[in-house]
Amino acid sequence: MADSFDSDTRPPDDVDDTPTVSCSRCGDEWDLDYELDTLRVGNQAVERFALDHKRHTGHFPDDVTPWVAACEQCPDGDEFLRERPAQRWAEIHARHTGHAVSLKGSDDETATVDR
Numbered sequence: 695m696a697d698s699f700d701s702d703t704r705p706p707d708d709v710d711d712t713p714t715v716s717c718s719r720c721g722d723e724w725d726l727d728y729e730l731d732t733l734r735v736g737n738q739a740v741e742r743f744a745l746d747h748k749r750h751t752g753h754f755p756d757d758v759t760p761w762v763a764a765c766e767q768c769p770d771g772d773e774f775l776r777e778r779p780a781q782r783w784a785e786i787h788a789r790h791t792g793h794a795v796s797l798k799g800s801d802d803e804t805a806t807v808d809r
């Protein structure tokens with residue numbers, strides 16, 4: 695019976711296959727050894743890669759469903775990997791501009807944030 699407890703005890707940095715990320719917009723695929731070996735972001739390598747990819751190319755790679763904050767009154771908006779920064783962006787935009795901002799979650803639910 696003791697064996698059944700062993701499967702999850704491997705240390706988190708003992709990664710034996712490097713995760714890969716692909717992007718059909720770029721038509722390219724990357725393994726995340728740079729994120730793991732140089733940036734040392736461990737189990738956040740995929741997230742870090744996605745954010746860097748967005749920052750430098752303007753879009754997220756495949757298999758990433760971002761939170762999307764989009765103003766209903768002006769062209770401003772942004773995409774986030776997590777709910778909290780997306781929510782904060784919406785609140786701050788509404789606070790400064792008085793605009794209502796729609797916030798679409800990775801579950802496809804849309805909420806409206808206004809002042």
Ligand SMILES: [Zn+2]
Pocket residue numbers: 717718719720721747751753754755
């Ligand atoms: Zn790309």
Ligand SMILES: [Zn+2]
Pocket residue numbers: 765766767768769770787791793
């Ligand atoms: Zn606005």
